[in-house]
Amino acid sequence: MNRNDTTARIAHVFSGTFMHSTPRSAVEILHSCVLGVDDKGKIAFIENHQDVVSLSEKWGFETSDIKQLGQYEFLMPGxxxxxxxxxxxxxxxxxxxxxxxxxxxxxxxxxxxxxxxxxxxxxxxxxxxxxxxxxxxxxxxxxxxxxxxxxxxxxxxxxxxxxxxxxxxxxxxxxxxxxxxxxxxxxxxxxxxxxxxxxxxxxxxxxxxxxxxxxxxxxxxxxxxxxxxxxxxxxxxxxxxxxxxxxxxxxxxxxxxxxxxxxxxxxxxxxxxxxxxxxxxxxxxxxxxxxxxxxxxxxxxxxxxxxxxxxxxxxxxxxxxxxxxxxxxxxxxxxxxxxxxxxxxxxxxxxxxxxxxxxxxxxxxxxxxxxxxxxxxxxxLSLDDQTGNFVVGKDFDALRVNVCVPDGPIDLFPGEAPKVILEKFLNLGDDRNITEVYVAGRQVVPFPDK
Structure with missing residues (x-):
């Protein structure tokens, strides 16, 4: 999908580490990638971070709008x-x-x-x-x-x-x-x-x-x-x-x-x-x-x-x-x-x-x-055409996970690889580590004030 064949505009862009599953791999880790979500809540692109300038020109977003994930943060499917x-x-x-x-x-x-x-x-x-x-x-x-x-x-x-x-x-x-x-x-x-x-x-x-x-x-x-x-x-x-x-x-x-x-x-x-x-x-x-x-x-x-x-x-x-x-x-x-x-x-x-x-x-x-x-x-649930992993065209249902939140339940040590960090989150993490939740491109957690 590219901007020439869709009227959708980019609503969110994330840069960092993404972890999801595919039919072939139980855990696939995407390092140093950029993921774009259009204003219809669909995943528009997932590309290598080194292409961010050309992506911004192609999709019409500002590089200053990119949400940069921290060293101990990652996105995973909801x-x-x-x-x-x-x-x-x-x-x-x-x-x-x-x-x-x-x-x-x-x-x-x-x-x-x-x-x-x-x-x-x-x-x-x-x-x-x-x-x-x-x-x-x-x-x-x-x-x-x-x-x-x-x-x-x-x-x-x-x-x-x-x-x-x-x-x-x-x-x-x-x-x-x-x-x-x-x-x-x-x-x-x-x-x-x-x-x-x-x-x-x-x-x-x-x-x-x-x-x-x-x-x-x-x-x-x-x-x-x-x-x-x-x-x-x-x-x-x-x-x-x-x-x-x-x-x-x-x-x-x-x-x-x-x-x-x-x-x-x-x-x-x-x-x-x-x-x-x-x-x-x-x-x-x-x-x-x-x-x-x-x-x-x-x-x-x-x-x-x-x-x-x-x-x-x-x-x-x-x-x-x-x-x-x-x-x-x-x-x-x-x-x-x-x-x-x-x-x-x-x-x-x-x-x-x-x-x-x-x-x-x-x-x-x-x-x-x-x-x-x-x-x-x-x-x-026969919804895998809509959600479940990070595939272009699917709805962006995602969790922003931070395994290093203040006073959180996880302790980290030097040299721990992303898969180790994922395993620690799955075994030790709780809602404090889930800092943002998105459904179909809409941020639903943290909850709005009203």
Whole structure:
């Protein structure tokens, strides 16, 4: 792309070190480069710094406008949370003493029922969007609740703060211990249709609806079929849960005796597509993973939640060997941290635990996990044509990272190479090190005063 074939002007120019992933390299480090972002939020160029004068003439920017990254600063792609329950954020860090099905009925459903109150919803949803952005989540795939108005509010807040988001109104018509926290199938279809129509009518640039059956045990077969049709007719993403814990897997066998597996339930209801992301998958068989690959469906690995409520440990290496798309998720509030840095760390911990159990298991590297949190997440959400790494023409979703902030959590020592600095940030860093956040070229952190 050059200035002769576009009307876009340059809005931002950065000079320094850039780190991202490509299909061929888990971590690619671009030294002494210049990156330009046009006024449509797209990456216009990435070139060697020695060409900066000719670039300024070609693209019409002043060299004085260049944002120079410091010695211990770098830009990386924004992180992508492929599974997070915005509605559970109010009790994050608590209520981690029960297994999944008891946990849902004891803690989750009673809290989610409160979102009929829009003041309550506004308070929690504002905080979760701000918190995740501060922690570097530029894209979030959100579960809301069964309430249409509150789910629309979550979409409005994501747009207002500038986060890229898929927002799902939860659909469930059975097996809730809270009688008033479910819908009948016809009501659920009508409200899901209204939610999709209303959210699309807003024409938010980076916030879209996602069809959201909570999970097979809370949905009748007729509802699942309706949702499959809605997703197909509107060409929408689908999100749900699968094979999170063993008790749940056995329950699904009882509820859907005509299906060969948990995966087969979603397959028969037309919910496995190349825009589907299923959370957890701890207990999927190799046969089920083959179906995921064949349909183009993705898995969201949520290691904090998997361990915190004792659900299981996903063998990510096996999933990748089956060539199934996979991203990472925080799974707030089953996961106690809203930070994707934590999701990366727990992914490595789980992989190492699997190696302890089986020395033949090939442990994931931090480079591979970095890719899963960025490019892998964009692939899992079928957004990799828009975001996930620094490629000309993609949206500029990025974090400016400074590993040497005053009173920060990282100590540096002489001679440490950029990849060492990246590894230290991934293992030791926090939101203090994320000094700026950009989504589609718009700086969204630090937050504006208003």
């Amino acid at each position: 992180m992508i949370d492929t599974h997070i329950h915005a509605s559970q954020y109010s009790y994050t860090g608590t209520a981690l003493d029960l297994p999944l099905l008891e946990w849902l009925n004891t803690y989750t459903f009673p809290v989610e029922a409160k979102y009929k109150d829009l003041d309550f919803a506004n308070n929690v949803y504002t905080k979760v969007v701000r918190r995740t952005l501060k922690n570097g989540t530029t894209t979030a795939c959100y579960f809301a609740t069964i309430h249409t108005e509150a789910s629309l509010l979550l979409g409005e807040l994501a747009d207002r703060f500038g986060q890229r988001a898929l927002v799902g109104k939860v659909c469930m018509d059975c097996n809730s211990a809270v009688p008033h926290y479910k819908e009948n199938p016809s009501e659920c279809k009508e409200e899901t249709d209204r939610f999709i129509k209303e959210l699309l009518k807003k024409e938010y640039l980076n916030v879209k609806p996602v069809v959201t059956p909570r999970f097979a045990p809370s949905c009748s077969s007729s509802l699942l079929s309706e949702l499959g049709e809605i997703a197909k007719n509107n060409k929408l993403h689908v999100q749900s849960h699968i094979s999170e814990n063993k008790e749940e897997v056995e329950l699904v066998k009882t509820l859907f005796p005509g299906c060969k597996s948990y995966t087969d339930v979603y397959l028969k209801h037309n919910l496995l597509t190349d825009r589907t992301v299923m959370a957890h998958g701890c207990h999927l068989t190799d046969e089920e993973l083959k179906i995921f690959r064949e349909t183009g469906s993705a898995i969201s690995h949520c290691p904090n939640s998997n361990i915190s409520i004792c659900s299981g440990m996903l063998n990510v290496r096996n999933v990748l060997n089956h060539e199934v798309k996979l991203g990472l998720g925080t799974d707030v509030a089953g996961g106690y941290s809203p930070s994707m840095l934590d999701a990366m760390r727990r992914t490595l911990d789980t992989s190492k635990a699997l190696t302890i159990l089986d020395p033949q298991h090939k442990t994931l590297s931090f480079e591979e996990v970095f890719r899963l949190a960025t490019l892998g997440g964009s692939e899992a």
